[in-house]
Amino acid sequence: MHRKHAELRRFITNNFLYGRDCSFRDDESFLEMGIIDSTGLLELINFLEKRYAIQVQDADLVPENLDSIDQLCQFIERKLERPGQTPACSALQGQAI
Amino acid sequence: MQVEEFLEHSADAYPDKVALVCGARRLTYAEIETAANQLAHSLVGFGLERWDRVVIYANNSVETVIAIFAVLKARGVFVLVNPTTKRDKLAYILNNCRAAMLITTGSLARNAAASAAAAPCLRNVIVSSPVAQLEIVPIAGKEVVSLGTALEGQPNGRVGKRNIDIDLAALIYTSGSTGQAKGVMLTHLNMVSAATSITTYLENTPDDIIINVLPLSFDYGLYQLLMAFKIGGTLVLEQSFTYRRTILNTLVREHVTGFPIVPTIASILLQMDLVSYSFPDLRYITNTAAALPIEHIRKLREAFPGVKIFSMYGLTECKRVSYLPPEQLDIRPGSVGQGMPNEEVYLVDEQGERVGPHLVGELVVRGANVMKGYWELPEETAKALRPGPFPEEKLLYTGDLFRADEEGYLYFVGRKDDIIKTRGEKVSPREVENVLYSHPKVAEAAVIGVFDEILGNAICAFVSPKPGEVLSELDLRGFCADRLEDFMVPQIVQFRPTLPKSANGKIAKRELTIEIEAAEEVAA
Numbered sequence: 001m002h003r004k005h006a007e008l009r010r011f012i013t014n015n016f017l018y019g020r021d022c023s024f025r026d027d028e029s030f031l032e033m034g035i036i037d038s039t040g041l042l043e044l045i046n047f048l049e050k051r052y053a054i055q056v057q058d059a060d061l062v063p064e065n066l067d068s069i070d071q072l073c074q075f076i077e078r079k080l081e082r083p084g085q086t087p088a089c090s091a092l093q094g095q096a097i
Numbered sequence: 098m099q100v101e102e103f104l105e106h107s108a109d110a111y112p113d114k115v116a117l118v119c120g121a122r123r124l125t126y127a128e129i130e131t132a133a134n135q136l137a138h139s140l141v142g143f144g145l146e147r148w149d150r151v152v153i154y155a156n157n158s159v160e161t162v163i164a165i166f167a168v169l170k171a172r173g174v175f176v177l178v179n180p181t182t183k184r185d186k187l188a189y190i191l192n193n194c195r196a197a198m199l200i201t202t203g204s205l206a207r208n209a210a211a212s213a214a215a216a217p218c219l220r221n222v223i224v225s226s227p228v229a230q231l232e233i234v235p236i237a238g239k240e241v242v243s244l245g246t247a248l249e250g251q252p253n254g255r256v257g258k259r260n261i262d263i264d265l266a267a268l269i270y271t272s273g274s275t276g277q278a279k280g281v282m283l284t285h286l287n288m289v290s291a292a293t294s295i296t297t298y299l300e301n302t303p304d305d306i307i308i309n310v311l312p313l314s315f316d317y318g319l320y321q322l323l324m325a326f327k328i329g330g331t332l333v334l335e336q337s338f339t340y341r342r343t344i345l346n347t348l349v350r351e352h353v354t355g356f357p358i359v360p361t362i363a364s365i366l367l368q369m370d371l372v373s374y375s376f377p378d379l380r381y382i383t384n385t386a387a388a389l390p391i392e393h394i395r396k397l398r399e400a401f402p403g404v405k406i407f408s409m410y411g412l413t414e415c416k417r418v419s420y421l422p423p424e425q426l427d428i429r430p431g432s433v434g435q436g437m438p439n440e441e442v443y444l445v446d447e448q449g450e451r452v453g454p455h456l457v458g459e460l461v462v463r464g465a466n467v468m469k470g471y472w473e474l475p476e477e478t479a480k481a482l483r484p485g486p487f488p489e490e491k492l493l494y495t496g497d498l499f500r501a502d503e504e505g506y507l508y509f510v511g512r513k514d515d516i517i518k519t520r521g522e523k524v525s526p527r528e529v530e531n532v533l534y535s536h537p538k539v540a541e542a543a544v545i546g547v548f549d550e551i552l553g554n555a556i557c558a559f560v561s562p563k564p565g566e567v568l569s570e571l572d573l574r575g576f577c578a579d580r581l582e583d584f585m586v587p588q589i590v591q592f593r594p595t596l597p598k599s600a601n602g603k604i605a606k607r608e609l610t611i612e613i614e615a616a617e618e619v620a621a
Contacts, residue, residue: 018575024204031336032156033204034181034583038339038365039551062343 004073011047012069016040026069041066048072054079099259099285100266101169103292103327104130111303111329118351119159119334126329129163135251136167136244140198142251143221143240147172147260149197150268154187154209156180156202157313157334160225160244162322164200165313172260173197176268176280179314181583184211186278191216194268194280194472200244202226210236223247262286268472269316271413274514276527280472281413290465291416292323294437298420299355299381299407305330306378307355308348310338310362315522316413317385321357338362345374352378359386359521363393364551371400385409385417386521387553388509391430398426408433410509414481415467415493418442418460419507432506440464442507444499449483454503457510461485462493515606517546519554522584526606529587532580533558536573538566541596543604547589547613558587559609561595568592589613 005026013019016035030036036044044066045056054076060066065075107116108130116126145151151168153175155161161177168175176194178187180202187209191199195218201209203226213219213236222236225244233241260266266288268280307325309332311318325332333351338344348356356379358366363384382397382404389397389408397406406426410433411417419442421434436442443451444458452458463485470478485492498510517524526544533542541561546554558577562568570590577586591613597605 018571018578020575020579023207028204031339032158032202034156034337036339037337037583038341041339058342061340063340 004076005069007051008069008072011044011051012036015043015047028069029063029067031063031067048076052076052080098289099169099262099264100288100292100323101133101166103323104133104166105255107326107329114303114329115331116326117159117162117332117334119157119162122159124159126326129159129166131253132163132248133166133170134253134255135248136163137170137256138251139223139247140167140171140173141256143198143247145171145173145197147258148174148265150174150176150194151198151200152176152178152187152191152194152196154178154180154182154199154201154205155225156205157309157318157336158202158225159334160200160202161313162332162334164223164225165319165322168200169260169266170256172256172258172264174265174268176270177314177319178270179312179582180205183578183580183582184208185580186582187212188215190270190278190280191219193278197221198223200225206234210234213239260285262289265469269314269319269413272516272523272525272528273471273477274516274525274527275477276525276531278528279474279477282469282472283416284469287416287466287468288323290439292320292327294439294464294466295320295417295420296324296328297438298422299324299383301328301330301355303329305354305380306333306352307331307357308333308335308344308351308353309357310335310344311357311359311521312337316416317357317359317411317521320416321355338365341365341369345369345371348376348379349374354378354380355383356381357383357385360384360389360393360553361520361551363389363397367393367396367400376401376404379404381405381407381423383407383409383420385411387518388431388433394426394430410434410507412495412497413468414495415440415462415464417466418462418495421506425506429502429506432502432508434507435505436462436464440466443505444501455500457498457500459513460495460497460499460507462495463490467491467493515545517544517554517556519546519549519552519556520584521553524556524585529556529558529577529581529585532577533560533573535580536568536576538562538568539573540564541604543596543606543609544587545606545610545613547610547617549588552588555588556585557589557591557613559591559593559596561593 108126112127113125115123117124151173153164165175198221200223206224222239222241262285266285267283270278273279307321309321313319405423407420409420419434441463446452482491496513499507529544530542540563543559547557549555573590597608599605
């Protein structure tokens, strides 16, 4: 779990904060901090799908799953617990942005 | 009439009606009115005097809404600052308007503390936070309290004394071609006039439920709040359009009737599969900030059958200029319409003479919605506000070039200056270039706007490093992100050994534009 926290923090910091360590908390909302926009969200999903070999469905794209380091970790855990469920399409398909 | 009366009249008429939905919170008019009154008393208690400026540096939240009305009730001037604003710029704004107080949130307080410390005029800092046990970071020389503490024991009733409608209500900072942000001075009369005209043509009623996904620091976002409260409707306040499915579900669940968008949101919406959605309550969609591509208008009408689509145009200096009545959309899809009610707009040539149909001219605006000027910038003000048909009256020269058809419908042509419009916000290339030039390894920099499907224009920086220096895109973008609001950070950074020059030695931006457009065509 700690490794995932660190990895996700590194991804967020490198991709959305240009490598600046802003020392935000694990439970702080990305939306409230204004660090992830629509395009950033899709970059994040792309990273999650590749790094953790999970498939993120369109219905998963809600702040309850993705809006803080803590929520992301729990979301990945939940996804990994149900590896048998392969959704028909991933959230990234058909998205140009 | 004063802007705070939008809230007060609705609180008198509909005390138990839900005024604001924000995340899981639902507040009635009476609840917001009481909290705003308490905070107003608190601000007065802290020593806020009439006409003092209060900077509100916060994301879209219940507390931000309360703070806006509290400042007005306390006879102050509110200055909303985008939450992605960085320390130096926030310090610049605090000092420029000599803010007496700062209201911010727990997550932004770290940033705000450094800026506050650099603003000698600032006396008080109020920090709101959804977390109950808020850790208050002390700032040398400032009184810092939590919002909870500020509200404690304050009376529920209104503050007795009132402003009059020619008093300033707000300063809205906007990009200027000089690169320094300018404070647009708006009186109560300016804001009430604009809100009245807009709610008139949108035919708003107390039954309207308006969703706002735009920052309140952006005037288009702010007016959704002001208009919703003016009409006694309901505002559904969101942080952004990031979680678009959540937003669309909210539209359905909250029975939203009004959905204000910018072209970037239209692009994102039209990439979604909207077939599974139906919005039986949705009455209108408004678009402003930049014209929608005609193809997008057509697709939006398909995706939202029966929904009125308003193409509009405006600028912070007068809030809104024009709107196209929805029934005109088929006849002149490329037009942003005519002046709104109680406002006159026309086109003039370089000598200030009116131009005829189909000729390009600068748009001028005449109306009670036109700003008082730029805060403490007499020269800039004199350029924007010039004598009109009557010498004692000032017209707003917008710097936007338009042409009009025989019936006076307006078509946007371009800007007189090189201001870039991206995600619906204005960006001064000079402001970005100033930051790039402050990087120790940068020799030359030029910033231009490049067409982008989603953003309208992407910000593109051309940079030549100093001899022997190596720069990376990540480093430069990070450097900019530390100093500029997010929407100003260049999406594209290109390195060149030197930048092309014109005959008089200036950087030839036109050449750079042609170069990058050619490169994009090849890539496409």
